[in-house]
Amino acid sequence: MSRILLVEDEKNQRELYAAELRDDGYEVEEASDGKMAVEKVKSNKYDLVVLDIRMPEMDGIEALGKILSRDKKIPIVIHTAYSNYKSNFMTWTADAYVTKSSNLDELKTKIAEILAARGQA
Template sequence: MAKILVVDDEEHIRLLYSEELRDAGYEVITAESGYKLLELIESEKPDLVVLDIKMVDYNGLDLLQDIRAKFYDLPVILSTAYDTFKEDTKSMAADFYVVKSFDLTELKKKIAMALEARESFE
């Protein structure tokens, strides 16, 4: 069972993602900020990270650079309410992005693709 780490400072998003992704057959862990995120990834070894771009204390795009530099092939899906982030070069380091929605069909599709891609490289 693939383990997914959801990083988002909004509690209702963490709850929604957790429930839906567990129902879809994934193991889910959550974090409410980017604090010690690299250590968390190191210890929990998730197969994929769903990362909020705009958190109160952290910029998801900066966290993404840190993750990519340390965990080259770890899939990261950016989750955002705004798509203006695409103008930022840093977003190129993400596997995919999804616009936040209560319908998680797109997120689940992107998760499946990212996990499949990673597996095919191993």
């Protein structure tokens, strides 16, 4: 069972995504901001990180850098309401960029693809 770290500051959204991903059979841990996410990555092992960008304390871009400097191989899916972060080169280091939608199919597809590719490797 793949372990996913879900980083999302909006409680309602976070609960929604966590519930959906759990329904799909993933083990989900939650973090409400970038700082907490970095801490969690330090002390735990995750198969994938779903990372929001606009967050208090530490935003997703900064957290992305810190997570990658910790573990270069960990797959990261950026999940944000803003499509304009695509122009920020930091996001290019992520494995996928998904714009938030009420339809979570895209997010779920990307996660499945990335994990499948990793599983084969």
